Amino acid sequence: MFNKLSLKIGMLFFVFILIIEILVYFILYTTIANERIEEVMDSLLARANTHSAILENNFNSSTMEHVAIMESESEYAVIITDEDGNVLINSDPIEKEMLDIIEHTDYEEIPSGGKVLEQRWTERQYIAADSPININGDHHGHVIMFANTNIVKNMVNHLSDQFVWIGITTVILTIITVFFLSRFITIPLMKMKQATEQLSKGKTKVSLHTDRKDELGELASTIMKLSNDLERLKKDRNEFLASVSHELRTPLTYIKGYADIINKQDISIHERKEYLDIIREETNQLTVLIRNLFELAKMDENRFIINRRKVELRKLIQTVEELIRPGLEERNIRFSVICPENIIANIDPERIQQVLLNILDNAIKHTSPGETISIRVIQNEMEIKITIEDEGEGIPKEDLPYLFDRLYRVEKSRSRESGGTGLGLAIAKEIIESHEGRIEIQSKIGKGTSVNIFLKR
Ligand SMILES: Nc1ncnc2c1ncn2[C@@H]1O[C@H](COP(=O)(O)OP(=O)(O)OP(=O)(O)O)[C@@H](O)[C@H]1O
Ligand SMILES: [Mg+2]
Known part of the structure; x- marks a missing residue:
């Protein structure tokens, strides 16, 4: 129960509070004790003064008695003495220490209000006060009062006892308070530690109290968020693995199927050639799929390097145009480019070319003959915007949020004509984001699709 942190916090609190308590009690104790001692001295002097006042009125032996x-x-x-300190009368037997005081007092020095003669209560057996007897301005004698120092000592001892009890009670109360205080902090921490241990052991869902409004509450919320993220990540990974194995299984089934047919004796050379073509095509697509998956894996691991260079965008687009020209001509698609000459971007040209080819490949695949695909480039102070627009079939609204997901395709059947792996846009997004840019798609069914790429200048 007393784990290390609570012990540490507890000890720290305890030591601090103890030091403060000792300091406060020490000051309180000395003040009270001194006040009490002073009171005793004052009352002794007051008593001597009362007696001397009476004796000033009736200075005779019967009053003294x-x-x-x-x-x-x-x-x-x-003890009542004459003006020179010779004892006239005493109430109790005169002890040596009393005599000492009487003999060593300079009686001329005593003021008319009296004086404390001995106040060293710790060392002596008696404390003493002297009040002179003055009659009509003449000095006639002294009233010397003695009090046994045991009176003071007992009083101080009693005070010390009280302080010891108060001290013990406070220490016990402090220990109890510190115990609960440190548990108040450490119990949630222990729960969070257990939760993170469970997370690291593979449990994806943990529950913590997140209703505290302090740093511990925030920490608990963060751990909960982490656990939710972890769960989502695991779900995503499982889905992704399922899709990958599905994507691999389909072409492999084709390849195995056609290979089996070719093995049969009774097929014509023409058929054999056709089936071999299919096998080659499927193998090519598998290669592309695996290459793309590998590229994405590299991006995830941050092993993917961007070699930035100052590139004139118009030149880059011209290169891209040359590469897609055969495809455009084959499908009789018109192509228009609007790009000012002086736009320079700090990019990795090969990667951005790959992005543009991916997006244009999509546009060509989904555009009918006679329609137009256009590229427009504009820039302002902050960024460069590249828009690739087509007049093709468009994308259903419900598919738009998922276009950048890996292996996501709008037409779910993996037709050999369209032949996509569903990785093109995912890769494009990774590349653009590693350039600190962003990519967006807008589309309307029947009207066409427009892809916007924003790059920082
Ligand atoms: N211009 C477009 N017009 C209509 N649909 C599009 C357009 N661009 C993309 N799509 C849809 O978005 C899906 C995802 O595109 P993406 O480029 O990621 O994959 P792909 O083209 O199928 O495969 P890959 O690019 O890996 O060969 C495509 O399957 C397609 O259905
Ligand atoms: Mg594509």
Whole structure:
């Protein structure tokens, strides 16, 4: 239960709080203790002053006796002396320390309000206060009050006991608070750790509480998002593998089927040649498919290098036009190019040529004789826009979002005439995005399709 982090956080909190508590209690303790001691000293002096006031009014032996008898019953002791410090009367037996004080006092120095003579309560047995007896301005004697320092010591000890109890209670409360506080932080962290461990062991769906509004809540949300992404990725990968194996199986079935027929003895040379052509064509398509898949795999692994160069777009389009000219003429499709001469792009010309060929190949395949395919290039301060437009059959609205998906074809049957692998646009998108550009397709059934490529200048 006490995993490492909660222990660390707990100890850290605990030490900090303990230091603060010790500091606060120390200050509080010394202040209170000093105040109490001061109070005792003051009350001792006040008592001496009361006695001297009485004696100033009646300075005779019977009053002195009264005072002495009174103090003999109290926890204090009083000694009354003459003006030179000779003892006149004492309430309790005079101890050596009392005598010391009496003998070592300079009686001329005592102010009329009295004075504390001894206040070292930790070292001495008595603390003492002196109040002079002044009658009509003449100095007649002294009232010296003694208090056993045990009074002060007991009081301070009592205070210390109270502080020890308060201290123990606070430490226990601190430990409990710190325990819950550190668990409040570490329990969600432990849950997240378990969740990520499960994810790394292959579980795709984990559930965490994401309703906290702090960093831990955000972390939990991020892990949940990660787990959803992982699940989607796995689903995508399985679908993709299923499509790939389907794409490979279809031509292989053809090839095996026709090879079996050729093996039979009773077919004509003409038929044999026709079937061999089909086998060759299927093999070619398989090669293209595998090459494209390999290229996409390289792109996914980022092993795909873009060699940028300053290229004049008009020249690039001319090269492309020469390459597709036979196809255009064969199908009697018109071709128009609008491209200003001075447009220079910083691109990998081979890759962009591959993209344009892919898109034009699509356009030619879906355009009827007599219709037009056009390329337009324009640029502004930010980007260059290449539009490839055809007047062909168009693409159904529901297929538009999936055109850039791998192996996605609008006409699902893999007819040998159209012969596409469904990878052309996926590759085009990867290439354009690795140029930090973007590609979009708009299409209307019966009206035609237009592909826009945006490249940063
Ligand atoms: N100009 C267009 N007009 C009509 N349909 C199009 C057009 N361009 C693409 N399509 C549709 O989009 C699908 C995906 O195109 P993509 O280029 O990715 O694959 P493909 O042409 O079938 O195969 P490949 O390009 O790998 O030989 C095509 O199957 C086609 O149905
Ligand atoms: Mg294509």
